Amino acid sequence: xxxxxxxxxxxxxxxxxxxxxxxxxxxxxxxxxxxxxxxxxxxxxxxxxxxxxxxxxxxxxxxxxxxxxxxxxxxxxxxxxxxxxxxxxxxxxxxxxxxxxxxxxxxxxxxxxx
Amino acid sequence: xxxxxxxxxxxxxxxxxxxxxxxxxxxxxxxxxxxxxxxxxxxxxxxxxxxxxxxxxxxxxxxxxxxxxxxxxxxxxxxxxxxxxxxxxxxxxxxxxxxxxxxxxxxxxxxxxxxx
Numbered sequence: 589x590x591x592x593x594x595x596x597x598x599x600x601x602x603x604x605x606x607x608x609x610x611x612x613x614x615x616x617x618x619x620x621x622x623x624x625x626x627x628x629x630x631x632x633x634x635x636x637x638x639x640x641x642x643x644x645x646x647x648x649x650x651x652x653x654x655x656x657x658x659x660x661x662x663x664x665x666x667x668x669x670x671x672x673x674x675x676x677x678x679x680x681x682x683x684x685x686x687x688x689x690x691x692x693x694x695x696x697x698x699x700x701x702x
Numbered sequence: 703x704x705x706x707x708x709x710x711x712x713x714x715x716x717x718x719x720x721x722x723x724x725x726x727x728x729x730x731x732x733x734x735x736x737x738x739x740x741x742x743x744x745x746x747x748x749x750x751x752x753x754x755x756x757x758x759x760x761x762x763x764x765x766x767x768x769x770x771x772x773x774x775x776x777x778x779x780x781x782x783x784x785x786x787x788x789x790x791x792x793x794x795x796x797x798x799x800x801x802x803x804x805x806x807x808x809x810x811x812x813x814x815x816x817x818x
């Protein structure tokens with residue numbers, strides 16, 4: 589069964605450094621998402637992406653964040669200058685038909701900012 | 703904006719006990735509803751979903767959920783739990799619009815522990 593994959597599984601970085609989290613969505617899916625889960629808190633929506641542009645973003649997704657689909661398979665989340673409060677689990681998801689369709693999640697990347 | 707409330711944050715049951723996890727949402731319009739499960743060390747997986755039609759939906763591994771529109775609820779049930787059901791359970795909602803790519807709104811999750 590096709591799966592969403594994410595790399596790395598764990599990333600440790602120093603405050604102020606840039607990080608790029610990578611995702612490979614399911615191959616025939618067209619809509620892509622990033623979520624995050626701070627330890628002990630709920631999973632929160634960050635951004636959705638369709639047709640090479642952002643469809644919707646939450647208040648969390650400020651100017652420090654950006655997303656890109658650099659090629660036909662990868663979907664990346666960049667945090668320009670990490671802060672301590674960016675430490676969280678970041679999940680990528682994808683779906684074939686957008687809103688209302690089942691979102692398939694990747695295993696997540698644990699980001700630790702020191 | 704929509705919100706989701708899960709009433710039980712930690713639930714401990716013995717094997718063969720019946721399970722009901724509460725989920726209420728807040729949104730004035732039509733929604734699609736989901737229950738996801740996260741087993742230890744694994745990623746979020748879909749248990750079941752409700753889009754329209756029969757408000758009683760059946761999912762994988764013997765789980766079911768009932769959508770009660772008047773109560774804005776979508777409670778998850780299983781008549782007899784197994785040790786392997788130990789996991790984190792998340793209720794999620796998304797407004798229905800027939801298109802678009804908006805994100806899911808999740809509840810805080812319920813950590814379910816099944817004791818053998």
